[in-house]
Structure formats: C-alpha cells, structure tokens
Amino acid sequence: MTSNRITIVPAAADAQDKLALIGAATFLESFAGVIAGEALLNHCKVQHSPETYAHLLAQGAKAWSAELGGAPVGYALICEPDLDAARPGDIELKRIYLLSKFHGSGIASELFDAVWAGVQKYTRLLLGVKADNERAIAFYTKLGFEKIAVRKFNVGGRLYDDLVLARSIQSEQ
Numbered sequence: 001m002t003s004n005r006i007t008i009v010p011a012a013a014d015a016q017d018k019l020a021l022i023g024a025a026t027f028l029e030s031f032a033g034v035i036a037g038e039a040l041l042n043h044c045k046v047q048h049s050p051e052t053y054a055h056l057l058a059q060g061a062k063a064w065s066a067e068l069g070g071a072p073v074g075y076a077l078i079c080e081p082d083l084d085a086a087r088p089g090d091i092e093l094k095r096i097y098l099l100s101k102f103h104g105s106g107i108a109s110e111l112f113d114a115v116w117a118g119v120q121k122y123t124r125l126l127l128g129v130k131a132d133n134e135r136a137i138a139f140y141t142k143l144g145f146e147k148i149a150v151r152k153f154n155v156g157g158r159l160y161d162d163l164v165l166a167r168s169i170q171s172e173q
Contacts, residue, residue, distance in 0.1 A: 006073065006102070008110050011063035016053035019063055022072040023048035026097035030133075031155075039156020056094070064114040066098065066107050074098030076111040078119060081126050085149040085164045089123030096127075103135070112143060124166045128153065131161035140165050 011019060024044040031040055046052065057063070061079035065072050074097055081092035093115060098108050119125050128151060129136045145165035153162040 007067050008114050011065050016050040018072050019053040020048050020050040039158050042156040076115045091119050091122040093127040123170050126166050128162040131163050
C-alpha cells in the first residue's frame with residue numbers, strides 16, 4: 001500500500017531498532033508537556049527500547065511500518081493481549097503510532113487496514129488509549145471500536161486512565 005510516497009510494509013523479524021526509534025519519537029512527540037519529563041523519558045527508555053521490541057517480535061507480535069524513502073514515520077503492532085478485559089480469541093493492537101506531521105493524511109487508516117487484514121482469525125481486536133486523547137478516540141470510534149473497560153496505565157511511576165476499546169472481528173466475516 002502507498003500514500004503520498006508512503007509505503008506500508010510488514011516489519012521484518014529484526015525490525016526492533018526501527019520500531020524503537022519511531023516508537024520513542026512518536027511517544028515523546030505526543031506526550032511531551034502532558035506527562036512529566038523524567039517519567040516520559042524513563043517510559044521511552046524501557047517501553048520503546050530495541051530490546052522490548054525484539055522481545056515482542058520473538059513472542060509472535062506482528063508489526064507494519066509506514067515508511068517514507070525507507071525512513072519510518074509510523075507503525076502498528078499487534079500481540080497477544082495483556083489487558084484484563086481480554087477473552088480467548090482476542091488480539092491487541094498494542095501500538096499504532098504516527099508522527100504528527102502525517103496526522104490527517106490517511107496513513108493511520110492504511111496502517112489500520114494492514115492490521116485488520118492480519119487479525120481476521122481472531123474474535124476481537126482490543127486496544128488501550130489514554131482517556132483524554134480525544135483525537136485517537138475519535139479515530140477508533142470511527143473505525144467501530146467501543147469502550148469496554150478502563151484501566152490504569154503506568155508511565156514512569158505515575159498512573160493515567162486508559163480506555164480499553166474493542167471491535168468485533170468474527171461477526172464481520
């Protein structure tokens with residue numbers, strides 16, 4: 001898939017460095033000034049390290065990268081859910097991140113389409129989103145997701161509310 005010279009490609013099994021780079025960049029870009037600086041940096045150091053992504057990929061996670069001239073500008077990653085609201089047959093959209101320069105371009109929808117094509121054997125697609133991230137919540141609602149729970153999300157020792165959203169997969173086949 002392509003959009004404005006952006007290519008959506010499945011991430012290779014050794015894509016941890018690329019995913020870590022764009023993961024940390026987009027998380028910092030989204031939450032700098034919203035989440036305390038030290039907590040934000042520590043979160044990125046741990047949750048967006050190449051080792052974290054290597055572990056996720058080794059455990060069966062699948063990712064798609066949005067690239068411009070070979071440079072990542074966003075990505076999506078699915079994995080087995082670690083959400084309390086999960087049921088057998090669920091899969092989690094762990095991350096779908098895009099540099100803000102590309103918001104509104106349709107690339108996030110293309111990333112989601114790649115994810116959607118890869119989850120058809122599951123029952124539901126789950127995700128967590130910061131409760132006050134109105135832009136992301138509107139995007140997910142437009143895609144048919146509904147709120148099923150609220151959880152606490154730890155960033156550097158501080159807890160934030162995350163909405164857990166779900167979209168049925170099996171009923172659409």
